[in-house]
C-alpha cells in the first residue's frame with residue numbers, strides 16, 4: 301500500500317518543484333515498457349505526465365510484480381522520489397517505492413495503442429479525451445478562454461449574457477434550430493449579437509461568450525452545430541475601430557498561447573511560424589480587391605495567385621518524391637533485419653509519420669489545381685468558399701481582413717456605405733493555412749429607416765424585430781462588433797485539421813453521442 305497519510309500528493313504539472321523529495325502521485329497508466337529488472341510506467345494525472353521507474357531494487361518484488369500487471373488506463377497511486385532527468389519532459393522522473401492499483405480496467409479498453417479511424421474515435425470521445433493530443437488541445441482551449449476574458453476585462457468591457465432561447469433569427473433563417481417554448485416557436489440562438497447591441501447601448505462596451513447553434517446539414521471540417529462564440533459590441537465604434545480591436549485581440553490571444561502553452565504546442569507539433577507571422581500588421585482589403593486578387597487580376601507583393609500556387613504545387617511534388625524515397629529506404633533497412641527492438645519500433649513510427657505526411661501532401665497535390673481553377677474563375681459579388689479563403693490568405697501568410705462586402709450576400713443588420721449603397725460595412729478575418737474565416741463582424745446599421753427597409757427586404761417578421769428597431773429610435777449611435785468562433789480559433793492555434801477535436805463533446809450533423 302502507498303502511504304498517503306504521511307506523504308504529500310502532488311500534481312504532475314508541479315512535480316519538478318518537489319525535486320529529490322518523496323511524493324504521492326495519483327493517476328492512470330498511459331503506457332508501460334518492461335525489461336528484466338526495470339519497468340517504465342508512463343503515468344498521467346490530467347495535469348501532466350511522468351515516467352515512473354519501478355525497479356526490483358527500489359520497489360521490491362511485490363510492487364514490481366504489481367507494476368508488471370499494469371495495463372493501459374489502470375488507475376494507480378504511486379509513491380516515490382522525484383529525481384532529475386533532463387531527457388524527460390519537465391526534467392524529472394519518479395523512482396517508485398510503492399504502488400497500488402485503484403481499479404484494474406476491463407480488458408477490452410477500446411483505445412489501445414494502434415491507430416483508429418475518426419468515426420471510431422468519435423464514438424469513443426469520452427475515452428479519446430484521455431489521449432495526449434486531446435490533453436494538449438483542451439489545455440490550450442482553457443488558456444485561450446482565460447486570455448480572452450483577461451483581454452476584455454482589462455479594457456473595460458463588461459461581460460454580459462444573451463438568451464439562448466430566441467424569438468428571432470440573426471444570421472439568416474436557413475440554419476435555425478427550432479424548438480417549442482411553452483407552445484410558442486422559439487429558436488436556439490444563432491448569435492447573441494442583437495442582444496449585444498441592446499446591452500452596448502446600456503453598458504457601453506460589452507462582450508458575450510456563449511454557446512451558439514447552427515443547423516448545418518453538412519459535414520465539413522469547420523462547422524459544428526453547437527459552438528462557442530465571443531461577441532464584443534461597442535457603442536460609438538466604427539468599422540475601422542472594430543478592425544483595430546479585432547487585430548489587437550487576436551494578437552493578444554495568440555501571443556498568450558505561444559508564451560503559456562509551449563508544452564502543449566510541442567505535443568501538437570504546431571508549426572511555430574504562425575506566432576512569428578502574427579507580429580506583422582494584418583492586411584485590410586476590400587471584397588472587390590480580394591476578388592481581383594483571387595482572379596489573378598491584382599498582384600500581391602509582385603505575384604499572382606497563379607504564380608504562387610504553381611510554385612506551391614512544384615514544391616509539393618518535390619516533397620512527395622523525397623518522402624517516397626525516405627519510406628523505401630527505411631523499409632529496406634527494416635527488411636534487411638538485424639535491428640534491435642527499440643530501433644525497429646522507432647523506424648516503424650518514423651514510417652507511419654512519413655506515410656501520414658505523404659497523405660497530406662498528396663491531398664495538396666490534388667487540391668491545388670482545383671483551388672487555382674476556382675480562384676481564377678471566381679464570380680465577382682459572391683461569397684468565398686473554403687478554398688478561396690485558403691488561396692487568399694496564402695498570398696499574405698498572415699490573417700487577412702476582408703471588408704466592404706456586397707450587400708446582397710451579407711446579413712440584414714450591416715451598415716450600408718452612404719456613398720456606395722451596394723456595399724455594407726461588414727468585415728471577416730480570414731486565418732491562413734486553410735483555417736479560413738475565424739471572425740465575422742460589422743458596423744451596424746444605425747439608421748431606423750434603412751434598417752426597417754432591410755428587415756422587410758430580407759422578409760424577416762417585423763414583430764420579432766420591434767425591440768431591435770427601438771435601439772434606433774431612442775438615442776441611436778454608430779456602433780460595431782464582431783463574433784469570433786471559439787473553436788475555429790482553437791483549430792487554428794493548435795493546427796488540428798478538424799474542428800471536432802477542439803471541443804470536448806462535439807455536436808454536428810450526425811453526431812449527438814457520446
Ligand code: 4AD
Pocket residue numbers: 470471490491492493514516522523524525527529531532737738739740741742781782783784785786787788
Ligand atoms: O460570421 P458569423 O455568422 O457572424 C455572426 O454570427 C455575427 N452575428 C457575429 C457578430 O458580429 N457579433 O459567425 C461568426 C463566427 C464565424 O466567423 C466563425 O468563426 C464562427 O462564428 N462560426 C462557426 N464556427 C463553428 N461552426 C459553425 N457552424 C460556425 N458558424 C460560424
Ligand code: MG
Pocket residue numbers: 728737739740
Ligand atoms: Mg460569417
